[in-house]
Structures are given as structure tokens and as C-alpha cells.
Amino acid sequence: MNDNLDIFRIKSNNIAPQKGRILIAEPFLAGNYFNRSVVFLVAYSQKGAVGFILNKKVDFPVQDAFPDFPDFNADVYLGGPVSTDTVYFIHKLGDKLPGSIHVMGDLYWGGDFEVLKRDIRSGKINTSDIRFFLGYSGWDGGQLEDELKEDSWLVTDVEQNEVMKDLSESSWFDFVKKAGNRYAVWENFPENPALN
Template sequence: MVDKLDIFKIKTNNIAPQKGRILIAEPFLTGNYFNRSVVLLVAHSEKGAVGFILNKKVDFPIHDVFPDFPECDADVYLGGPVSTDSVYYIHKLGERLPGSIHVLDDLYWGGDFEILKRDIKRGMINPQDIRFFLGYSGWDAGQLENELKEDSWLVTDVEPEAVMRDLSESSWVEFVKKAGARYSVWENFPENPLLN
């Protein structure tokens, strides 16, 4: 007998979590942060993983959150439930920000915060080349792997330009479509099937 909910099981396609890949939340994953989220992994090792939610945009600029930060039109997103009172960023500035960590192609994570603020103040940074996050998503050793065994996340590759686009909560569907026909049933599945 075939399990009717097999359509929601994530068939591992030998794509392991690693820096520069994304996690797509399965349709039933609950929680304010991770419900229908797309997470870019910026670090992954046997010690754990760090990532940022790409599709939970907030409606205020970074200088509203941190008044001493220079005005900047770059997008701000909820990065995850850890350290939500701190700001993190991914960017396409590369070595211009000392201490940046290479993630994927021309995408980097972090770097010298004071130099970033100075260059923004001087108008040397294109807002399209940086994205800010309030908080981050973190997993202890083995925690993400356990969530993958529970079919909570689909791991897939991502194009760098897709990461820096203007994303919203509805962008989850776009990433699901790119993951393949196997997951097409997810696209139209209601967030709460009990409300149908």
C-alpha cells in the first residue's frame, strides 16, 4: 500500500547541505520564522550550520533599527530566530570588506562593519549589492541533519542572482518550482489544510 502522504516526503537527491546551498522549508514546517522559508547556508560543518532566511522582508530601513547606521536603501530581512537584536549581511563587495567570508560565486558574508558603514556614508556601495538580516538561523552539531531526516527541509543549489533579488514570502513557491516536478504539489498546498 502506498502512503498517501508520500508526496510530502523529501526524496534525497544526493544534495547535501553545504555553504552556498539553500534550504526550502517543507509546506507544513511551523513557526513564525521558518514557515515557508528559504534559507541560504553561509556556513556548514560537523560543528553545525548558519544561514539566513531570504524571503521574510521587513518594511523598514536598517537605519530605523540602528540609529547610528547611515541611511541605506538596501533591503532588510528577518534572518532567523537567533540574535535578533544584531545585524548581519551578505553582499557582493568581496575583498572590499576585509574579513568577508566567501559563500558562493560573488556572494560574501560579513566583513568589517566600520568600513561598511564608512563606504555607505560615502555613497560607495550600491544598495543592490548588499542585504541585511536581523538575526540568523543556527543549528548545533547534527541538528540540521536530524531535521533533514525528518523531511523538514529540501536542500538544493541556488543561482547567486536569485539570492539578491527582491524576495518576499511568496518567493517560497518560486524556489519550490525550481526544485523540480517532484515537489510541484507543494506549490498550491494551503498553509493550513484545516482551513480549507
């Protein structure tokens, strides 16, 4: 490979994907969902991976997506291209929400949706405790590994407080900066180099 193009080779210091880590899309990854996205992995095994895009907010609150949902001023994000008509969530409620799956620290994924709605109605849940997603990002066994070999994703660790922050599409730049100087040049590339 030409040394000048080595800036696009991802060297994750042998950081492997696992639940509780993030995937940062390389600058030119195509597609409306994954273009400059940051994906939080909530499940990972030989059978595949599941994650949620953290930085693609939609323009309506969660109760607009579900008519019987209680009034709750929480943002909704596009979680990925799979099952976009279904709401998913990550939270800090732990065992208070039956059926939750532990991801890392005090972050959990999913749980009993009826109990969640009941606890929101009774004021037991704050918007800072939960993040909602329409759809999810999913990979079959070996699919994510193939994409990693193609340098489509940078795998890195993440602090749980960063996962729960109010993020926007421009947050991709913040995560790239945190990934190290090697990837600083990514910030300067246009999304579509053909238009430059």
C-alpha cells in the same frame, strides 16, 4: 508509508547541505520564522550550520534598526530566530570589506561593520551589492541533519543572482517550482490544512 503521502517525502537526489546551497521549508513546517521560508546557508560543518532566511522582509530600512547607520535605502529581512537584535549581511564586496567570509562565487558574509558604514556614506556601495538581516538561522552539530531526516527541508542549489534578488514570502513558491515537478503539489497545500 502510504503511496498517497509519498508527495511529502523529500528526495534531494543526494544533495547534501553545504555553504552556498539553500534549504526550502516543507509546506507545513511550523513557526513564524521558518514557515514557507527559504534559507541560504553561509556556513556548514560537523559543528553546525548558519544561514539567513531570504524571503521574510521587514517593513523598515536598515537605518531604522540602527540609529548611527547612514541613510541607505536597503531592505532588511528576518534572518532567523537567533540574535534578532543584531544585523548581519551578505554582499558582493569581497576583499573590499575586511573580515568577509567567502560563501560562493562573488558572495560573501559579514565583514567590518565600521568600514561598511564608511563606504556607504561615501557612496561606494549600492543597495544591489548587499542584503541585510536581523538575526540568523543556526543549527548545532547534527541538528540540521535530524531535521533533514524528518523531511523538514529540501536542499537544493541556488544561483547567486537569486540570493541577491528582492524576495518576498511568496518567493517560496518560485523556489519550490525550480526544485522540480515532484514538489509542484506543495504549491497547492494551505499553510494550515486544519483550516481548509
